[in-house]
Amino acid sequence: MISLTHYLVVSGILFCIGLYVVLVKRNAIQILIGIEMMLNTAILNLVAFGRYDKLNNGGQMFALFAIVLAAATTAVALAIILNVYRRYKTIDPDKVDQLKD
């Protein structure tokens, strides 16, 4: 029996790594990967807690939903990245700074 805390620790570490990737990378696709990583840690948590809900199986159900949504997100995100690339000839988010005042 693997304790919940183990899962949580692993997911916490993984989340931090994902976050780091999101913050640091100069590449939209890598950032996307970071996001996916963070999503996965969330899913891991859901799954881990889902063990204790046998009847409704809520953890696993929502883990499934999350996976599907992640797929959708990725698809849209990639499409956006492609469009950004077409317009700016780069996918470095630092250089796409039209939000700057």
Added chain:
Amino acid sequence: MNLLTLLIFIPLLFGLLIAVLPSGWRNSFKYITLLATLVQLGISLQMYFQFKIGAANAGINNEGQFQFVQKLPWISLDLGTMGKMQIDYFVGVDGISITMLVMSALVMVVAAIASWEITKNLKGFFVLFLMLDMAVFGVFCALDFFLFYLFYELMLLPLYFLIGMWGGARREYAAIKFFLYTLFGSVFMLLVMVGLYLSVKDPATGSHTFNIIQMMNPANYDANSIFSVVNHQTIFGFPARTVGFIVLFVAFAIKVPVVPLHTWLPDAHVEAPTPVSIILAGVLLKIGGYGIIRICAGIFPDVAVSGSFVIGLLGVISIIYGALNALAQRDLKRLIAYSSVSHMGFVLLGIASLTAEGISGAVMQMVSHGFLSSMLFFLVGVIYTRVHDRDIYNFRGLGTMMPQFTVFVMIGFFASLGLPGFSAFIAEAFTLAGAFKSTSINGLLPHWMAACGALGILLSACYFLWTLQRMFFGTERLKGGEQWKHALKDLNWREKSALVPLALMALLLGVMPSLVFGKINDSVLALVSFLQHK
């Protein structure tokens, strides 16, 4: 239409006319101004001849005895519990002002003639000139303190610009000095005026009033008011009425000017253009003396009596100090300015004596000095416009080159130094007579004061004769050489037409002083008896 109102506002009318005329007509402005002053002179003469004399027309503190009175409610504010604020347009003349009016009118004509030399910004000059003209007449006629103050202030402004814009090299300095001095005086006058307003109640309406004649009656003062006659209020530990008197006196003394407050005069005169000098010396200085008689002595008679020693002392100091200073000058205009200080000292001495002779003499001296100083400043202007120099040491032997000019200078100088036959002699003699008599009549002035005043007559002879000898006699020697000799032409008809009336008036008043004394005598007697009953 009331003659007096007409007299006051005629210049304004013509001034507006000039203001609306296009600048292309600028050559006609001087004629318009001259016409305005001539009309004014005509009206004032008409008033002079219509003026009724006799004890029943004495004026001074009796409202009914003023002549050519016009009284219109002007500003009327209902202040609820504080009563009613009432400012009247209230003008009228008595013996003292009528002579001033005629004198001023004549001086204004001369000043207008002297304005021929002005060449730049004619429109501004003549509009300001006429505005000044109006204010001067307003001051002499106003019987409402507020109106008086208004005209008094209105006088400053045109003068400031006239000196500051059309003056000599250091004109800004002189203009600001003049402005500061006189403003200093009038600001405090405003305070006293408000204090008086709050102290005096018109018995007819029961509300506060600015009426100067009401202010002369001690019964009209509220018992608890600051300037109350009965209750001796104090300001900073000094009696309030004394403070009020001193403040008003300082305001007018600056105008006169009295010695420690005189230094604006030489500078203003030296820098001012000739017409402004003429008005300044001829008319404005008289406003000081007139104000002291009408306002200071009229409203605060008790203080005037107790303070007459100091006033007389200031007068004597002015006489001697001014004369000695004149002796040290080498600028002709400055010399005459200092001689003005000396001569106006007689006015103060005469007023301080509080005798009929003294006050009559003082009024006479004002009239006479009005004519003579105008003449002298005009004469200086004649030289200055020709060669732009006034240094006495730079001229010699002008008598050969400009004989007519020299004759007028001699008339002006000798009349000023009190040669009998000219008005100044009568004025100075009777001023001193009043001062001497004061000891035995009311014991206000000691004899020595009058005797010291007489020294001024001696000193004035010294500086005038020195100037005559130095500048006009002897062999010709000019700093500017042939060029100056060429420039120094004798008087032209315009200058003569300005000088002749002045010389004639000085002579006429010297031979027939009754022209002045006849008109003022009743007023002076009324004033003296009014002052004696305090």
Added chain:
Amino acid sequence: MAYHALAAVLLPLLAFVINGFLKGKASGWVSTIAILLSGVLAIIVFNHTFNGGTIHISRLWFTIGDTQLQAGVLLNNLSTILLLLVNLIALPVHIFSMAYMGHDQRYGRYFTCLSLFCFSMLALVVVDNMVLFYAFWELVGFSSYLLIGFWYKKEVAIQANKKAFIMNRIGDVGLLIAILVLYSQYHTFDLIKLFGEGGLISQSYIKDGMWIAPASSIPAVWQYIACVGVFLAVCAKSAQFPLHTWLPDAMEGPTSVSALIHAATMVAAGIFLLGRAFPMFNTSELDVLAIIGCFTAFMAATIALTQNDLKRILAFSTISQLGFMVMAMGINAYASSLFHLVTHAFFKCLLFLVAGVVIHEMQHVKDENHLDIDPQNILYMGGLRKRMPLTFIAAIIGGAALVGLPLTSGYLSKDGILIQAFEWADTKSAVYMTIPIMMIITSLLTAFYIARLIFKVFFGKLRVLDVKPAVLCHISDGGWQYKVPLILLSVCCLFPVFSLNPLLYEHSWVYRAFMSAEHLERMNIYHTIIPVGLNIMVVVVIYYAYAVYVQERKMLPFAQNNWAFDFSYHQWYFNKAYNTLFVKPVLALSGGLFWFDRTIIDGFISLLQNILLWLSKMADVFDRYVIDGFLHLITAIVQYIGNFVRSFQTGRVQYYLLSMLAVIVAWFIFKTLI
């Protein structure tokens, strides 16, 4: 009669006015005819009025306060005789002037001024109140000023007229003060009310240090001051010590003017004033008068001894003779004083006209030969008696009258004064005897200097020839304009005009007119011994002078370069002394006061100005740096914060995220720790 007198006064005024508009030679005739008519009127007035009591008319001039000023004519013996005298002197001088000034460019102006003077002088004599008296007193001085400086291009002349006027002004101020003191005491200017018989002056007295008049009383010191004032006026007009220095300088004017104004008439006005105001002097004040007069007479005589300028000698002689008159007033010899005034006017005028002729001829010689000499210097003259006999005779008569030789008018008046001086000194302590003795000495000096003058001018040989031997000398008595006045005045210098008895002054009608009968007794030995003794001494002195100057014997008692000579020659150094004592200090004082005015008073004002300016600058600084600075600080902070915050808005999503996270983490840490 008063109107005749008024007309006599106003005629010269009319001439003055006409001449003011006239150009050319006619003005001389206008003035002369005016003075002639005036003279005729004066004679008529004199005939009717003299010894006939007082005539007084007046009209209201003007009212001032309660005082009514009357202007009027007052005719009594004093004014009538002076009216006549002035006219009689003025007429010959006018005639003389027409020739003497004939070539002057400003001929018309000369007669204009001369008429003005005559008018003022005549009016001065007849006016009836103090104000008018003062007015004409000063006008006389003014016209004298104009005439002294007539040649206004001459530097000395204009210096002299300035000096004369200012000196006179000192006297005027004194007179004015005196008049005003009297006015404040008696409340009237009327001469009769003041000085007349039983007038206000005679009713007032000094008691317990107060001067008590019928109407009021003031401290007694003012009585003295009034007297000093009158006395100053007298000193100034009549050139008495200490105000005498202007008269010698006044000789820079035309000689005819000197004859009329500075010898006969104007300078006599001081004596006239003394005569008018005589009642107000008390004994001690009269003593002072006597001493001053005596001193002046002596001093002027000593100065006259050494002068070389013809006119200056006569001027000092005039001062000396006026000193006699003042002294006579001082010793209460009122009548003699006025008598001497009259006789002196004639003989001094005569002497001046003689001098005028001589100078005119010398000037002529100078111009003709282009010499560089002073035409007035007696050292260049000499031997003129043969060339101008009439002038010489006139000079002898004038000189004799001045010295006081018998048969002349001068003998009558001068000896009268001397006799009365001795009588007066008898009544006083012995010290006072010095005064008559001084007067005797002065008389002898007078004899010497006038003898010197006449001998130098008319005897010996013409010394111009020493300068340039080949000069052309066309010297003569001149035309009728010169001769007639000289003859006229010479006649008036002889005794018959004044008294039928050539030896007794008491018999003179002029003397009697001013003296009541009881004083006419010859009371003592002086009346005999003084005239005789004096005349003997005078003759000796004249002979001595003759010996020295004509026979040229070396008999001078002292050399020409010792201190006494210098002292006399430089007129006792009065000019220098006055310059050092009064003129320079006054100028220094005025300079100092001007400095005071510029530096202290103006300095104070500009100090105030600077303080105001400084305050306003401080306010400006405060406004700019403190108040504005505060605002600027706030805005700067806001801006800084804004910029700081703005720096976060990089537009880089990762930064936003990072900062969001940072906040969240911070919050977490915060929550965890607390």
Added chain:
Amino acid sequence: MTAANILFDIMSFIALASALYVAASKNLVRSIFMFFVTLFALAGLYVLALADFVAVTQIVVYVGGILVLILFAFMLSGRETLDVLQQPERKVWKVSNLPALLIVGLLFVVLINVILKTDADHLGWVSDSIKSKNYIANSGDMTANIGINLMTRYLLPFEVISILLMMALVGAAHLSRKEQAV
């Protein structure tokens, strides 16, 4: 130490190590492939958490779908895109990364702190579910249960998700069309 624990450790190590590589790698393609490893390791962890179906879905959707999509996305978009994407970074450690590292480290500390404080194994509902045997044991097939639940209890979310998924796909397709079609 059971085998499950050992497996868990191995799996989690693989997951973390590969994730670290992803974070550290500068090469995009390599990091993508290392991300596969991470996902696989995570799927293993799901299995260890007794969630077989989820683990399978993870592999199918993520590994089979998303990652392939990513790879295809830039592989299909042309050569120049790849060039841009593969520009190597010059330094391994950049100073500019330090704040991120710091923040992440802090967050990590916070997270661990929270996790340890929470003591998830003894939470109220976890204890309750153990008591009431409502937990998934090693034996038994949960897939049927998932299917039933999906069609009954979670029908609405299921449908909503499917519509959302479709919209996302349509949107993605629309976005990634060529310019000229716009």
